[in-house]
Each structure stands twice: as C-alpha cells, then as structure tokens.
Amino acid sequence: MECRLVATHLNVQAGECIKVKGKILPEAKGFAVNVGKDRSNLVLHFNPRFDSHGDVNVIVCNSMEDGMWGTEERETDFPFQQGDKTEICISFDTAELTVKLAGDKEIVFPNRLGLQNIEYLSVEGDFAIKAIKFS
Numbered sequence: 021m022e023c024r025l026v027a028t029h030l031n032v033q034a035g036e037c038i039k040v041k042g043k044i045l046p047e048a049k050g051f052a053v054n055v056g057k058d059r060s061n062l063v064l065h066f067n068p069r070f071d072s073h074g075d076v077n078v079i080v081c082n083s084m085e086d087g088m089w090g091t092e093e094r095e096t097d098f099p100f101q102q103g104d105k106t107e108i109c110i111s112f113d114t115a116e117l118t119v120k121l122a123g124d125k126e127i128v129f130p131n132r133l134g135l136q137n138i139e140y141l142s143v144e145g146d147f148a149i150k151a152i153k154f155s
C-alpha cells in the first residue's frame with residue numbers, strides 16, 4: 021500500500037486521542053492506519069479492506085511485534101464507503117485501544133504490546149488525508 025504519512029517521535033499518552041480525517045478514494049481497495057512504537061512495533065494496524073487480500077468490506081485489525089504480525093481480528097460491520105469522507109479517532113490505555121468510527125461505531129482491540137505511549141503513526145493506502153489532530 022502507498023504510504024501517505026509517517027509521523028515519528030510522537031508522545032501520545034493514554035487517554036489522549038489521535039484523529040485522522042480524510043477522504044476514501046473512489047476506487048479504494050483498502051487503507052490502513054498504524055500506531056505504535058515504530059514501523060516494526062505496531063500496537064494497532066487498523067485496515068479497512070474494500071476488496072483486498074481476499075477480503076471484501078472487512079476491517080482487519082492486528083498488531084506487529086519486532087516485524088512479526090500477531091493474530092488478526094476481523095470486523096464485518098463495515099461503516100465505510102468508497103469516495104466518502106470519514107474520521108477515525110484512536111484512543112488507548114495500557115489494556116486496550118478504542119477506535120471510534122462514523123455512526124457511533126467503536127472497535128476495541130487489545131494493547132498487546134502494553135504500550136504506555138504512542139510514538140509512531142502512519143497512514144497507508146487509498147486514503148487522502150485532510151487533517152491529523154492530537155487531542
């Protein structure tokens with residue numbers, strides 16, 4: 021997937037929120053928002069798939085530790101449409117991450133790495149970023 025943004029040396033604390041706002045491309049196959057310590061240690065790979073890797077309209081969440089993927093968790097309640105504007109808010113504590121989506125939908129994913137702060141953010145794939153907000 022094409023890398024759209026990489027932010028490093030962040031210091032996002034538990035309870036704070038990372039907001040990613042943008043537009044899903046009209047012919048999107050998928051996009052991903054990754055947060056963690058660095059590119060090889062992701063506490064969350066949040067990957068909506070419209071049609072990629074054999075998945076259609078599925079959100080795949082996973083972690084990565086020392087470059088090795090963990091076990092995927094999949095969500096088929098899919099609140100995204102190709103061509104739409106959308107906003108994703110990621111917050112976390114030492115136990116879990118919460119991803120707030122459109123329509124008051126939430127996805128909770130375990131903080132498998134036990135991270136107490138987030139230093140790394142990347143956005144990949146068919147997504148045109150409008151704004152990134154840390155609050």
Ligand SMILES: C=CCO[C@@H]1O[C@H](CO)[C@@H](O[C@@H]2O[C@H](CO)[C@H](O)[C@H](OCc3cn(-c4n[nH]c(N)n4)nn3)[C@H]2O)[C@H](O)[C@H]1NC(C)=O
Nearest residue numbers: 021052054058059060062065067073080081082084089092
């Ligand atoms: C059925 C047997 C094989 O399982 C498939 O195995 C594929 C390869 O691992 C899985 O796709 C990967 O799933 C990952 C999340 O678990 C990622 O979405 C990965 O694509 C994005 C990606 C990121 N990165 C990456 N490397 N380093 C960093 N920071 N990012 N490398 N590839 C995808 O290529 C794919 O989701 C998985 N499918 C199932 C149903 O399990």
